[in-house]
Amino acid sequence: MDPSFPIVPTGDDRPLTRRGGGLDRAQPAAAPLHQAGEMGLDSGEKLRQECWEMIGGRTRDRLTELAGGVIDWFARRDASSLDGRPYAVVFGDRGLTIAEPRINTEHRPVYAISAFVFEPGSLRHVRVDHRPPPYAPSSGPAVGSGPRSPVAPVTGLDPADRGLLGNLPPRAQELLQTPFTSGQGVLRCHWAYEGFEHQLTMFMVCLAGARDVTVASGTKVIPAGHSDATAHWSLTCFRASVARRIGR
The missing domain is CATH 3.10.450 (Nuclear Transport Factor 2; Chain: A,)
Incomplete structure (x- = not known):
């Protein structure tokens, strides 16, 4: 794996798709941006x-x-x-x-x-560092991002999954879901986090389908004067092509 290889080339936000062993440009429908659900912490849960x-x-x-x-x-x-x-x-x-x-x-x-x-050599990643000011809106595309393409539903996510994704920066939501906006359903969605009321020291969510896996991993901090809606996230988003599956 080349850990420095980005999901998309610099200056081009169009996702890459694999066709016949090569990488081609694609214009899939936009990924949905979800409403944030509650991210509670249970002191009785085992770490x-x-x-x-x-x-x-x-x-x-x-x-x-x-x-x-x-x-x-x-x-x-x-x-x-x-x-x-x-x-x-x-x-x-x-x-x-x-x-x-x-x-x-x-x-x-x-x-x-x-x-x-994973297909050898297909794992790629990109950093998402989200630092909104205290008064920033909690969801939706970034100001000045231009019009969005028609939004495609992502199948295989339950309400809890969508609520969890809704807490993430819009860019991270898009990176996680883009492979699943063209008919590929999410077969598995798993996530976990732990930490404190104003800081998650560990966060991970993964979406797996028949052809692609996406993962976001990192931390969350709510600085003084901020709220959950304007939390600061430091994430790495990954994507890989699936070569074969074991089990269900």
Whole structure:
């Protein structure tokens, strides 16, 4: 992976699409900008490190083996797990991997592993540093950005997913969703964050489809005099092409 290679070339905000092994310009419909939902913090929730350590070593090793060089990760309580076990998501330079708690046919607790394995050389990234003044509007395109293309719906996101995305800077929302505005649905959307009331020390969200994976990773700070609507975000947004899938 070349970590300095941008998602789009300098001075050209049109996304790149892969056709026949090459990269061509495309003009997809604009990605939707969502209304921000609540991003609450629960002091009773286990942090990601504690949740990670609750998952068996063999499962953890398999996740990191498939992901490659780890870029970011999280583990959090799985609301669907009857025995309270967490699930985990690992994002690396070779793939996005997910471990989810299951009960097998012998009624034993196991983990099901899924992976979106990346096409070699397809992982790209761009920085999004969002620093609005205290009085800036909370959503919508940046002033002076010009008219937006018709907005295309993104399928596969539930209301909680859309509310979470709505907290992010418009540029980050667009980068995350653009691959899914041309008919490709989101098969997986996972996210987690932790920190304090005025600072998230860890934030990660990933969207995975049959052809593309996008991820945003970073931190959020609410400076003195600001609110959630004008929070400062330091994010890296990633995109990779999917070569094959493992599991569901």
